Amino acid sequence: MDTSSTHLETGAAHEAETLALREQFDTEEQQRDAATLGMWVFLITEILFFGGAFLAYTIYRSSYPAVFGLASSSLNLPIGATNTCVLLLSSFTMVMAVRAGQLGQRKAIIIFLIITMFFGLAFLGIKAYEWTEKFEEHHVPALSNFFLEGTSLQGQAKIFFSLYFAMTGLHALHMVVGVGILLFIIWKTSQGTYSPEYYTPIDIAGLYWHFVDLVWIFLFPLFYLIDRHLPR
Amino acid sequence: MATAAITAERETYLNSAYGLKSWLLTKDHKRIAVLYFITISIFFAIGGTFAGLIRLELLTPEGDLVSSETYNKLFTMHGVIMVFFFLIPSIPATLGNFFLPMMIGARDLAFPRINLLSWYLLIAGGAFAIFAMVAGGVDTGWTFYTPYSTSYSTTYVIATALGIFIAGFSSILTGLNFVVTVHRMRAPGMTWFRLPLFVWSHYATSLIQVLGTPVIAVTLFLVLCERLFHLGIFDPALGGDPVLFQHLFWFYSHPAVYIMVLPGMAVISEIVSTFSRKPVYGYAFVAFSSMAIAVIGFLVWGHHLFVSGQSLYAGLVFSFLSYFVAIPSAVKVFNWTATLYRGSISYDTPMLYAFGFIGLFTIGGLTGLFVASLGMDVHVTDTYFVIAHFHYVMVGGTIMAYLGGVHYWWPKMTGRMYPEGFAKLSALVIFIGFNLTFFPQFILGYLGMPRRYHEYSQEFQLLHVLSSAGASVLAVGYIMPAIYFLWSLRYGPVAGANPWGASGLEWRTPSPPPTHNFDRIPVVTFDAYDYSTVIPTEVNDVGH
Numbered sequence: 001m002d003t004s005s006t007h008l009e010t011g012a013a014h015e016a017e018t019l020a021l022r023e024q025f026d027t028e029e030q031q032r033d034a035a036t037l038g039m040w041v042f043l044i045t046e047i048l049f050f051g052g053a054f055l056a057y058t059i060y061r062s063s064y065p066a067v068f069g070l071a072s073s074s075l076n077l078p079i080g081a082t083n084t085c086v087l088l089l090s091s092f093t094m095v096m097a098v099r100a101g102q103l104g105q106r107k108a109i110i111i112f113l114i115i116t117m118f119f120g121l122a123f124l125g126i127k128a129y130e131w132t133e134k135f136e137e138h139h140v141p142a143l144s145n146f147f148l149e150g151t152s153l154q155g156q157a158k159i160f161f162s163l164y165f166a167m168t169g170l171h172a173l174h175m176v177v178g179v180g181i182l183l184f185i186i187w188k189t190s191q192g193t194y195s196p197e198y199y200t201p202i203d204i205a206g207l208y209w210h211f212v213d214l215v216w217i218f219l220f221p222l223f224y225l226i227d228r229h230l231p232r
Numbered sequence: 233m234a235t236a237a238i239t240a241e242r243e244t245y246l247n248s249a250y251g252l253k254s255w256l257l258t259k260d261h262k263r264i265a266v267l268y269f270i271t272i273s274i275f276f277a278i279g280g281t282f283a284g285l286i287r288l289e290l291l292t293p294e295g296d297l298v299s300s301e302t303y304n305k306l307f308t309m310h311g312v313i314m315v316f317f318f319l320i321p322s323i324p325a326t327l328g329n330f331f332l333p334m335m336i337g338a339r340d341l342a343f344p345r346i347n348l349l350s351w352y353l354l355i356a357g358g359a360f361a362i363f364a365m366v367a368g369g370v371d372t373g374w375t376f377y378t379p380y381s382t383s384y385s386t387t388y389v390i391a392t393a394l395g396i397f398i399a400g401f402s403s404i405l406t407g408l409n410f411v412v413t414v415h416r417m418r419a420p421g422m423t424w425f426r427l428p429l430f431v432w433s434h435y436a437t438s439l440i441q442v443l444g445t446p447v448i449a450v451t452l453f454l455v456l457c458e459r460l461f462h463l464g465i466f467d468p469a470l471g472g473d474p475v476l477f478q479h480l481f482w483f484y485s486h487p488a489v490y491i492m493v494l495p496g497m498a499v500i501s502e503i504v505s506t507f508s509r510k511p512v513y514g515y516a517f518v519a520f521s522s523m524a525i526a527v528i529g530f531l532v533w534g535h536h537l538f539v540s541g542q543s544l545y546a547g548l549v550f551s552f553l554s555y556f557v558a559i560p561s562a563v564k565v566f567n568w569t570a571t572l573y574r575g576s577i578s579y580d581t582p583m584l585y586a587f588g589f590i591g592l593f594t595i596g597g598l599t600g601l602f603v604a605s606l607g608m609d610v611h612v613t614d615t616y617f618v619i620a621h622f623h624y625v626m627v628g629g630t631i632m633a634y635l636g637g638v639h640y641w642w643p644k645m646t647g648r649m650y651p652e653g654f655a656k657l658s659a660l661v662i663f664i665g666f667n668l669t670f671f672p673q674f675i676l677g678y679l680g681m682p683r684r685y686h687e688y689s690q691e692f693q694l695l696h697v698l699s700s701a702g703a704s705v706l707a708v709g710y711i712m713p714a715i716y717f718l719w720s721l722r723y724g725p726v727a728g729a730n731p732w733g734a735s736g737l738e739w740r741t742p743s744p745p746p747t748h749n750f751d752r753i754p755v756v757t758f759d760a761y762d763y764s765t766v767i768p769t770e771v772n773d774v775g776h
Contacts (some may be wrong), residue, residue, distance in 0.1 A: 023748075024340035024417070034342040034416040040409045041442055049446035052480050053454070056465060059476055142462035153469030162463035166454060 032200045039204040044209050046174075050215055052201060053167050056220060060159050067148075067156040069227030074139065074147065075164075079130050080224040083123050090119030098206045101199035109179045109202065114211065117182045120175055127172055131165075140165070166224055171219060174212045181205050182219045244647070244744040259344035260747060265330035266645075267351050267387040272318050272326065273714075275358065277704040279313035280305050280710065287703040290696045293615050295687040301684035304371035305387065311374030315450030316396050317358050319630055320403055320488065323495035324410070324441075325354075327637045328434045330645060332410060335428050337419025337756060339748045341410040341480035352406040364395065365771045366386035373684065375485070390459055390709040393452045400449045403491070407441030410434055419737070421756035425457055428736050429505075429518050436522040440487045440529065445579075448484035450479040452476065475540055482533035493625055494594070496633030497564055500586050503640055504568045506734040507583040508575025511761035514567045521567075522558035538609045547606055554604035561597050565590060580732070581655035585636025589662045592628025596621060600676065614684075615627075616678025622672045635662070635713065642717065644729030647743045650720040654712060662709035667696030668702025733768030735761050 025031040061068045097112035138145050141158040150153040185205050188194065194202060241247065255263055255740065270622070286306050289297040333341055341347050364370050370392045372381040381389050414435050455477070457463045464470040466477045505512045512518055534542055534550030568590055576722075577583070599621040603609045611744045612618060645650050672695040677683075681692050688696065730739040741750050758765050 022344075024338065024342065025342060026753075030416055034412050037415060038343060038408060039413045043409070045404050045442050045446045049450050052447045052483075055480070056454070056476060063473075064471065082675075098674055141464055155464070155472075156468050158464045159472055162465050165461070166457050166463060166465065169457075170453070171519070181648065208420055216286075217562035 028197065034208075035200045035204055039207050043207065050167075050170070053057075053163070053170065053194070054218070054222075057163050060156075060163065061206070061222075061226075062141060064156040064159070067153045068160050069230075070153070071160040073159045073170055073228065074228035075224050076130055076136070077224055077228070079126060080220055083126050083130075084216065084220050086119050086123050086126070087216050089114045090212045091232070092205050093119065094182055094209045098199075098202055099138075101202040102196060103193055104194075104196040104199075106189055106192065106194070108110060109194070110186055113186045113189070114225050117179055117186070120179045120209075122183070123223065124172060124179075127168065134161075167219060168223070169180065171212065171215050174215070178209050178212050181208060234662050240429060242742060243746055244742070245747045246744050247749045256621035257348070258636060259340070259348055261329050261333050261341050261344065261347055262645075262745065262747075262749075264344075264347050264351055265326050267328060268321060268325040268354070268363070271351070271354065271358070272455070273319055275313050275317040279310055279318055280707065282310035282313065284707060287311060287700040289686050290688070290738065291700050292486075293688050293690050293693050293696075298686065300686050301371065302369075304373075307364050308370050308373050312361060312370070312392060312396065314626075315374055315482070315492075316399050317354070317361065319352060320632050321494040321617050322492070322630065323499060323637060324397050324434060324437055324491075325350075325402075325406055326439075327499065327634075328430075328495060329406070329643060331641060331736075331738050332415065332431060332434055333413060334741070334745065334749050335431050335736050336414065336417060336422050337737050337750065337754045338417040339750070339753070341409045342417055343409050347406050347409055350402040350409070352370050353402035353405070357395040357397070357402065360391045360395030360398065362395075364391035364518050367391070370606035375481060376452070376455060376538040378455065378458075378474045379468060382455055382466060383469075390456060393456055397449055397452045397456070400445045400452075403441050404445045404449075407445070407678050410438040411442060414438075419756055422737075423756075425516065425519075425755055427519075427708050428448065428737075429501035429512055429515065429522075430498040432519040432521045433494045433501065436526040437491055437494045437498075439526050442532070443492070444484040444487040447480060448488075450691075451480040451484070457539070458737075463464075466714075470739060473538065475542065478537050478540055479533070483530075484686050485531040486536060487529045488623065490525050492630045494525060496589060496593075496630040497522065499633040499637035499640070500589050501564075502734070502736065503582045504571050504635055505584040505761045506640070506732050507578050507580060507586070508572050509733070509763050510571055510575040511759070511763075512567060513570035513573075514563075514762065517563050518567050521563040524560040525557060528553065528560070532604075535604055535609070536697060538606055539613050551604055551609075555601065558597065559599055561593075565597075566593055568766065580642035581650075581652060581659055582636045582732075583586055584656060584659040584663075585632050585708065588659065588666075589629055589632040589636065592624050592632060592666065594661075596624030596629055600623065612677055613680055615677035616673040616681045616683060616774070620670045620673035620677060623673070632662070632666075635659075638713075639718075640732070641738075642720070643731050644738060644743045644745070645723055646724070646726030647727055648720045648725075649717050649727050649731065650713075650724055654716045656713035658709050658716075660711070661705060661712065665702050665705030665707075669706055670702070672696075672698045672702075728769030730766065730769045732765055735763055735766050739766075 019040045021028055025034070026204060093116045097109050097116060100108035100112055134140055135143070137147070139147050139161055141162050146154060146158060147161070148157045182205065185202055188201065245260055255267065258264060258267075285298070286303070289295070289303060289306075295303070329341070329347065333339070364672070367388055370385070370387045370389055372385050372389055374388070376393065414431060418427075453466050454463075458465055458467065464472055466472045466474050468474055501512050501518060532550055532554045534546055535554045538547050538551075568586075599617070603618060603621055605613060639650060641656055676692055676695045676699075679686055679692070727743050729742050732739070737750075737754055737756070738745070740754065
C-alpha cells in the first residue's frame with residue numbers, strides 16, 4: 001500500500017495505521033460504504049449467475065414433473081438435511097464472528113471463523129461422500145448403465161441429474177472460494193488488521209458466506225424434497 | 233504538491249514511475265486504461281485480419297481461397313474476438329476507465345486493485361481464445377448454438393468458451409467498479425444531475441454488465457459441463473431444449489449490444505457539446521434515455537428467436553417491445569441534433585467522427601426496426617441484411633465513437649496533439665470505406681444472400697466486390713490513425729490542459745494528468761457543460 005502520497009488532507013484520516021484508509025478515499029465511512037456496496041453489487045451478479053441455472057431447472061421441471069419427482073426421491077434425504085443443518089450452523093457462527101469483529105475481540109473472531117470454516121469443510125466432505133455414492137448408484141449421466149436404464153424416461157432423468165451436478169457443483173465451488181476467503185480473513189485478523197473501527201472485510205466476507213448458504217437453502221428443497229409428501 | 237514552474241518536469245501519471253513492473257502492477261486507473269488500450273488495439277488488429285480474409289474469400293463466387301471449414305472458423309473467430317475482446321471492453325475499459333473518475337472529480341476508481349485484476353482477466357481470457365485459434369480454431373459461430381457446440385463440433389469450443397467465460401468476469405468487475413465509483417466517489421458538489429452524460433451512459437452500461445454478463449457466464453458453464461463431463465442440459469436427444477440455450481444466450485447477448493453502443497453514445501454527447509459550445513439539449517432526457525435503453529434492452533432478447541420455434545405470442549410481445557428501444561435511441565439522436573442548433577460549431581476531427589456516428593447509427597437503428605418486425609424478419613433472418621444492420625451499429629456506431637473519443641481525449645491522455653489534417657482525412661476515408669463495405673450488404677441480404685457461406689451465386693458478385701473494395705479502404709482508414717498517433721507521441725504539438733475549450737472536470741487539470749488526477753480535489757459549483765466557467769488553453773507548438 002502506497003501511503004507516501006499526501007492526499008489525506010482531511011485530518012481525521014490519520015487516526016491509526018490499522019484503519020488502512022486507501023488513497024482513493026477521503027474518509028473511512030466512504031471506504032466502508034464503497035466496499036459494502038461493491039459486495040452487494042457482486043451478490044446481485046451471483047443471483048443472476050445462479051439464476052440462469054435455476055431458470056433451466058424451472059423449465060425442465062415443469063416439462064417433466066413425473067421424472068423429476070422420481071429422480072428426486074432417489075437422492076439421499078438424511079445427508080441433504082444434515083448438510084442443510086451444517087450450513088445453517090455455519091451462518092450462525094459467521095454472524096458471531098462479525099459481532100466479535102464489531103466488538104474488536106480478536107480471539108473470538110478467529111475462533112468463530114475457524115468453526116465456520118470447519119462447518120464449511122464438513123459440508124464439502126459430506127457432499128463429496130454423497131457424490132461418490134452417486135457414482136456407485138449409477139446416477140452420473142456420463143456413465144453407462146444409468147438410472148432407469150432401458151426406459152423412455154432415462155433421458156429426462158439424465159437432465160435432472162445433470163442439473164443436480166451442475167448446480168450443486170457450482171455451489172460447492174463457491175463454498176471452496178468461501179473457505180479460502182475465511183482463511184485469508186483469519187490470517188489478517190491474527191496480524192491485527194481489524195479493529196472496531198475497521199472490520200469491513202469480515203463484514204463483507206459474512207455477506208458472501210450467507211449468500212452461498214442461501215443458495216443451498218433453495219437447492220435443498222428443489223432437488224431433495226420434490227414429491228416427498230406423496231404417499232408411497 | 234508544490235506548483236512547479238512550467239519549464240520544470242511536472243509529475244504526471246506517465247513519468248511518476250518507469251519500467252515494465254510499474255505498469256504491470258499499477259493501480260492507477262489511467263495506466264490501466266493505457267494497458268487496455270494497447271490490448272484491445274491488438275485484438276482489433278487480429279479480428280480485423282480475420283475480417284479481411286473473409287472479404288478476400290468473397291471476392292469471387294467460388295470458394296477458392298479457403299475451404300468451407302476454414303471459412304466457418306474465420307467468421308467465428310472474427311466474431312468472438314471483435315465482440316468479446318474488442319467491442320465490449322473498448323470504450324468502457326479505455327476511455328471510461330481513464331475519464332470516468334476524472335469527470336466526477338475522484339482520485340481513482342473505488343477498487344483500483346480489482347480494476348487491475350479485470351485487465352489480467354481479459355488477458356487470461358484472451359490467452360485461451362488465442363490458444364484456441366492457434367491450435368486449430370473454432371467453428372460454431374460466435375453464438376455457440378447448441379447442440380452443434382455441445383455435441384458435434386470437433387473444434388476448440390472448450391478453450392474458446394472458457395476464454396469468454398473468464399473475459400466475462402473482467403467485464404463484470406469493470407461494471408461493478410464503475411457502479412460503486414459513481415455512487416460513492418463523486419467530488420463535493422458533483423450531484424447526479426451535474427454528472428456529464430458520459431458518466432450517465434457508462435453507469436447504464438455498467439448496470440447491464442453487472443446484470444447480464446453472469447447469465448452468459450452460467451450458460452457457457454453449462455455448455456462446458458456438457459462438453460467436458462457429458463452432462464445433458466441442452467441435449468435434444470435426452471429431451472433437452474436447444475431453444476433454452478438461445479434464450480439464455482440472448483438474455484445477455486442482446487443487452488450486450490447496449491454494452492457496446494451506450495458508451496459510444498456517452499462519447500458523442502461529450503463531443504457534440506464541446507464542439508458546439510453549448511450544453512447538450514435536454515440533459516435529463518438524454519441521461520434517462522441511457523437508463524431506459526439499459527432497462528428496455530433486457531426485455532427484447534426474444535427478437536433473436538423469431539424463427540427458432542419460439543411461440544408466436546412470445547414473438548409478438550418481443551417484436552412490440554423491440555420497437556420501444558427506438559424511442560430512447562431517437563431521443564438521443566434528436567437531442568444531439570438540437571444541440572447543434574445555433575451552436576458555435578467547429579469541425580475538428582472528433583466532431584467529424586461524431587457526425588459519422590449520428591448518421592450511421594441512425595441507419596443501423598432504423599434497419600433495426602425492419603428486423604424487429606416479425607414478417608420482415610422472416611425474410612431477412614440469417615442474411616447479409618442482418619450483418620449490415622449490426623455492423624452499422626457496431627462499426628458505424630461504436631467504432632466511430634471510439635475513434636472520435638480517442639482523438640478527442642488524446643491530448644489529455646498524452647499531452648500531445650495529433651496532426652489535424654491527417655486525422656480529418658482518416659475520418660473521411662473511414663466513413664467512405666465503411667459505407668462502401670456495408671451498404672451493399674443491405675442489398676445483398678434483401679436479395680437473399682445468406683450469411684456464413686463462402687460460396688455464392690454469380691449474380692451477387694458485383695455487390696460482394698464493392699463490399700470487399702470498401703473493406704480495403706476501411707483498412708487504410710484504420711491504419712492511418714495507428715501511424716499518426718504513434719508519431720504524435722513524440723512530434724505532436726504540446727496540447728495544454730484544455731485545447732478544445734471543453735467544460736468537463738478532466739479538462740481542468742494538466743495534460744497529461746498527475747497521478748492523483750487533480751492537485752486538489754475540485755469542489756463543483758456548476759452544471760455539466762457550463763461553458764461560462766471554461767478557459768481554453770492554446771496549443772503550443774514548441775514542446776519538442
